[in-house]
Amino acid sequence: RLMEKEMRRALERNEFFLRYQPIVTGDGSRIVGAEALIRWRHPKRGEILPAAFLPIAEGTDLMWSIGAWVLRSALKDALSWPELTIAVNVSPSQIRHPDFVPNVSRLLEELGFPASRLELEITEAAVMDHTDAVKSKLDELHDLGVRIALDDFGTGYSSLSYLRQFQFDKFKIDRSFVMNLEHEAESAAIVEALVNLADALGMAVTAEGIEAREQHDFLKEIGCEFLQGFYFGKPMLAGELGQRVLAGE
Numbered sequence: 001r002l003m004e005k006e007m008r009r010a011l012e013r014n015e016f017f018l019r020y021q022p023i024v025t026g027d028g029s030r031i032v033g034a035e036a037l038i039r040w041r042h043p044k045r046g047e048i049l050p051a052a053f054l055p056i057a058e059g060t061d062l063m064w065s066i067g068a069w070v071l072r073s074a075l076k077d078a079l080s081w082p083e084l085t086i087a088v089n090v091s092p093s094q095i096r097h098p099d100f101v102p103n104v105s106r107l108l109e110e111l112g113f114p115a116s117r118l119e120l121e122i123t124e125a126a127v128m129d130h131t132d133a134v135k136s137k138l139d140e141l142h143d144l145g146v147r148i149a150l151d152d153f154g155t156g157y158s159s160l161s162y163l164r165q166f167q168f169d170k171f172k173i174d175r176s177f178v179m180n181l182e183h184e185a186e187s188a189a190i191v192e193a194l195v196n197l198a199d200a201l202g203m204a205v206t207a208e209g210i211e212a213r214e215q216h217d218f219l220k221e222i223g224c225e226f227l228q229g230f231y232f233g234k235p236m237l238a239g240e241l242g243q244r245v246l247a248g249e
């Protein structure tokens, strides 16, 4: 429980912060969005990645508090980037919280933030159980104009049926498929099929984890709509992203 107590204190002391990773057009020429990624600036341990602390918060009211902080902070930062879509990750327990949809709706109103510029990233784990309850919440958000993306697509075990059941606007091709696509015919074939699937379903698609030029060349060739990865930009501070946007990237 030590970590949980520390996290509560971290929230009070403002030790959490967000990095933003750019999302670019398929040709790589323009930044059209950014994904908010939480970090913890620990007074003794330095910068801690979410994998080391979010799993401990998940399922407790702490995850709700952290999630609400992330949403508010990301939307406030994104007010400075009026052309960008801001992507925010939502945990399974967060979406199940009774105040989730009202909270999103209140925040958009309070900040005057256009719903269409907010994209919520949901994993399969979040839609797997309590399917009906989650579906009606996603429908409500969708009706508000918020965009819904299915994150880490292809890594779960029944992704395709989720595409039928839920009104996702986008899916994000997991980086495990992109990582080796220049060396593995299977990975390349899967990525190409997924890009075609998005097209056939009228959905947007982002390929994640692009690190090499060969990977970009392939994705450009097959017409992948959006791209994200270290090759185009690592998760960076809000100020750095702002500079790149201002520079017309």
Ligand code: G
Residues within 6 Å of the ligand: 036, 037, 038, 049, 050, 051, 054, 067, 070, 089, 090, 091, 235
């Ligand atoms: O930031 P990093 O690349 O280390 O992210 C690791 C994982 O943590 C990713 O799966 C990402 O979705 C998740 N993550 C990062 N920031 C947040 C957040 O603000 N909320 C939730 N629920 N997950 C996050």
Ligand code: G
Residues within 6 Å of the ligand: 021, 037, 089, 121, 151, 152, 175, 208, 209, 210, 211, 228, 229, 230, 231, 235
């Ligand atoms: O929410 P999601 O699981 O998609 O979180 C994105 C995670 O992927 C973050 O931890 C981010 O730092 C990481 N990431 C983004 N681009 C790359 C990349 O090009 N290579 C690798 N190895 N990780 C990446």
Ligand code: MN
Residues within 6 Å of the ligand: 035, 089, 121, 151
């Ligand atoms: Mn994500």
Ligand code: NA
Residues within 6 Å of the ligand: 151, 152, 153, 172, 174, 175, 208
């Ligand atoms: Na992902």
